[in-house]
Structure formats: C-alpha cells, structure tokens
Amino acid sequence: MRTHKEIDTSTGCVDGTVSLIRLLCTPLYYNEMTRQVNPDAFDLRLTGKNHDQKETFVSLIRRDKFDDDESFLSALEVGYVIWDKKPWETNRYYGYGTFVCQEALAVNDMIEIWPLLQSKEYHVGMFYAKSDDEYYSGPLPKDNPDILEMLSDLADLISDTVVTTSEKK
Amino acid sequence: MMTFDCIEITEELPDLKPVDDLMGEIKRMVSELLLRVQHTVAGGMLTVLLMGTMPMVSANAYLFTENKPEIIIDNSGVVPVAHDVATFYFHHERLTADIERLSVLKDGWDGNGAKAPSKEALKQMSSIVDMLDEQVLSFCAIFPENESGLYLQGRFPNGRLSVYLDGNLMTYLLKNKGNRISKSAVVVQPAAIKDLQINIVSLLLDENA
Numbered sequence: 001m002r003t004h005k006e007i008d009t010s011t012g013c014v015d016g017t018v019s020l021i022r023l024l025c026t027p028l029y030y031n032e033m034t035r036q037v038n039p040d041a042f043d044l045r046l047t048g049k050n051h052d053q054k055e056t057f058v059s060l061i062r063r064d065k066f067d068d069d070e071s072f073l074s075a076l077e078v079g080y081v082i083w084d085k086k087p088w089e090t091n092r093y094y095g096y097g098t099f100v101c102q103e104a105l106a107v108n109d110m111i112e113i114w115p116l117l118q119s120k121e122y123h124v125g126m127f128y129a130k131s132d133d134e135y136y137s138g139p140l141p142k143d144n145p146d147i148l149e150m151l152s153d154l155a156d157l158i159s160d161t162v163v164t165t166s167e168k169k
Numbered sequence: 170m171m172t173f174d175c176i177e178i179t180e181e182l183p184d185l186k187p188v189d190d191l192m193g194e195i196k197r198m199v200s201e202l203l204l205r206v207q208h209t210v211a212g213g214m215l216t217v218l219l220m221g222t223m224p225m226v227s228a229n230a231y232l233f234t235e236n237k238p239e240i241i242i243d244n245s246g247v248v249p250v251a252h253d254v255a256t257f258y259f260h261h262e263r264l265t266a267d268i269e270r271l272s273v274l275k276d277g278w279d280g281n282g283a284k285a286p287s288k289e290a291l292k293q294m295s296s297i298v299d300m301l302d303e304q305v306l307s308f309c310a311i312f313p314e315n316e317s318g319l320y321l322q323g324r325f326p327n328g329r330l331s332v333y334l335d336g337n338l339m340t341y342l343l344k345n346k347g348n349r350i351s352k353s354a355v356v357v358q359p360a361a362i363k364d365l366q367i368n369i370v371s372l373l374l375d376e377n378a
Binding site: 043046 | 278279281282283308309312313315316318324329331333335338340351352
C-alpha cells in the first residue's frame with residue numbers, strides 16, 4: 001500500500017467534485033498567445049537550499065475555501081515574481097488555472113489527490129503513483145511518453161481557465 | 170492550390186517596422202522594389218519576399234502580372250494574401266525569438282531552483298523550428314523544463330502535440346480523438362524532424378484524420 005508522511009488519510013482522498021486551483025508562478029508557465037500551459041506546472045521538482053530535496057506532490061488550492069474570485073484574488077498578491085526568501089510572506093503569482101478534481105483523476109490512473117497534514121484548510125496534494133508501494137518523487141521522467149502525455153493533459157486541462165495578472169481587475 | 174511559374178526576388182529591407190496600414194506599406198515597398206529591379210513578367214506571377222529586422226514584419230507579396238507588373242494584395246485575388254501576407258513566416262520568427270529569450274534564462278527561473286535550458290536542448294529546438302512548416306508552428310509554443318530541457322507544445326484543430334527535448338534525445342507524442350503516435354529516444358536530425366512533420370500533418374491537421 002502506498003503511504004506518504006504528508007498525506008492526511010483520516011478523511012480519505014479528496015472528493016471528485018471539489019474545485020481546485022493550480023497557481024502559476026511565472027509567465028514561463030503560460031503562453032498568452034496560444035493559450036497553453038507549460039507541462040512543467042504539474043511536474044515534481046527538486047527544491048531546497050542545495051536543490052536536493054525531491055517534491056512528492058504538486059500543491060493545489062481548494063477553490064471552495066474562498067467565497068468568490070475577488071476574495072481569492074485578494075488573498076494573493078498577484079505579480080510576476082514569486083517565492084520570496086520567506087515563503088508565504090510575499091509570494092506573488094503570475095496567474096492560476098482551475099479544474100475539478102475528477103477531471104484530473106480521469107487524466108491518468110497514477111494520479112491521486114489527497115488532503116495534506118500541513119495546511120489542511122487550503123491545500124491538497126496531487127501525487128503520482130509509481131507502483132503499488134510508492135509514489136514518484138522529484139522530477140518525473142518526461143522521456144517516457146506516458147508521463148509526457150499525462151503532464152501535457154494536465155496542462156491542457158487548465159489552459160482555457162487560466163487567469164493572469166493582466167486580467168486581474 | 171493554384172501554382173504559377175514564378176521568379177523569386179529576395180531583398181532585405183531593414184527599415185521595416187509594424188505600421189497601422191500594413192497593406193498600404195507593403196504595396197508601397199513592393200512598388201519601389203519593382204522599380205529598382207525593373208522586372209517585367211509576361212503572364213505568371215512574380216513573388217516578392219520581404220524580410221525585415223526585428224520587430225519583424227515579414228510578407229509574401231503576390232503579384233499577378235500580364236503586360237506589366239501589377240500588385241494585388243487583397244482577399245479578392247486568386248491567392249489568399251491579406252491575412253497570409255501579414256503572418257507569413259511570423260510564427261517561425263516568433264518561436265525563434267522565444268528560443269533566444271530562453272537562451273538567457275538563469276537557474277531559478279521559476280523562483281524555486283529550476284535549471285536553465287541547456288545549450289544542447291536549445292540547439293535541438295532551433296533545428297526543429299527551422300524545419301517545421303509555418304502552419305504547424307502557428308499552433309505551437311515553447312516552454313522551459315525544470316531540469317534544463319525544453320517542451321514544444323501544440324494545440325491543433327484535431328488534437329495535440331507534445332515534444333520533450335532533454336538536450337540529447339527527443340520524446341514526442343501526437344494524439345487526436347482516435348489515434349495516438351508516440352516516440353522516445355529519438356535523435357534530433359532532419360529525417361526525424363521530417364517524420365514528425367508528416368505525422369503532425371496527417372494526425373493533427375488533416376480533416377480526415
């Protein structure tokens with residue numbers, strides 16, 4: 001059985017009807033002319049001071065925690081630069097895309113969306129099952145056509161829903 | 170598509186820049202060009218290809234001639250010119266400019282430690298962009314990948330294209346509603362790019378695909 005220390009299993013996986021948001025942290029995640037999202041927006045990364053910590057999930061935001069778009073946008077300081085040295089203090093984002101949980105689950109069987117032990121109220125995690133025993137960590141192998149397809153499909157899922165800073169009122 | 174015997178003249182006009190009256194500007198420039206080269210063609214079509222420096226305005230001006238050079242640049246002619254003139258080669262130049270911008274990216278471009286695209290991946294992408302048709306490129310965008318690679322993504326009328334370049338090899342996937350073609354560990358060379366072009370046209374552009 002796959003388990004992960006970051007998953008809150010107490011309430012089961014996220015319901016398929018939940019609306020979720022993927023924040024886009026740089027203009028390089030979205031092409032405004034062709035209205036396409038960079039597949040990298042759904043990849044797992046290497047983080048940490050020495051670039052040696054492997055992400056194990058893609059962070060998503062629960063859309064239902066905000067009353068409306070205006071309250072959500074006001075909760076973000078939207079801009080082109082993200083990830084100040086102290087996360088969550090001055091993070092700014094280029095834009096975001098929305099989707100329904102079950103739409104992402106339908107993309108590929110390896111996708112699982114779980115509540116997280118950290119930041120339970122607003123965040124959930126998209127995990128990628130590698131086998132019956134484990135999840136992927138760190139950058140996914142895009143030289144595998146099935147993985148490339150999955151990332152592209154996820155990117156395409158939100159491509160038509162993206163709201164960018166230029167559209168923010 | 171109608172074809173004509175044609176003489177192709179290429180001359181670089183470095184002072185081209187975006188103008189409100191693009192068609193009027195092209196007509197004026199082609200008239201001046203014809204006077205300079207003094208070409209007259211009895212019958213057929215004289216094609217003049219105009220290329221400018223950045224910001225790029227490239228145009229293919231089709232000239233349908235009988236007794237003397239005459240410029241027809243509008244949608245009522247036998248060739249579709251008004252739209253095509255403004256966008257011919259545009260997408261090739263757009264993506265080439267994108268490659269140039271990505272070549273100066275630094276590590277951490279995502280604000281979280283992503284590696285800048287490698288020279289090898291950029292070179293691979295340039296080769297692909299140079300060989301794919303303008304029509305194919307019009308549906309495409311280039312993105313950086315967080316481990317020094319690049320993506321070429323395409324949203325086509327009939328489906329999607331995903332290309333991943335790791336600086337060494339290429340992996341790609343084309344799919345429409347009923348079909349899927351994927352290849353991995355492909356060396357980026359002319360034969361492979363030509364193969365990709367053929368697959369794109371047949372699967373993603375052909376209305377009967």
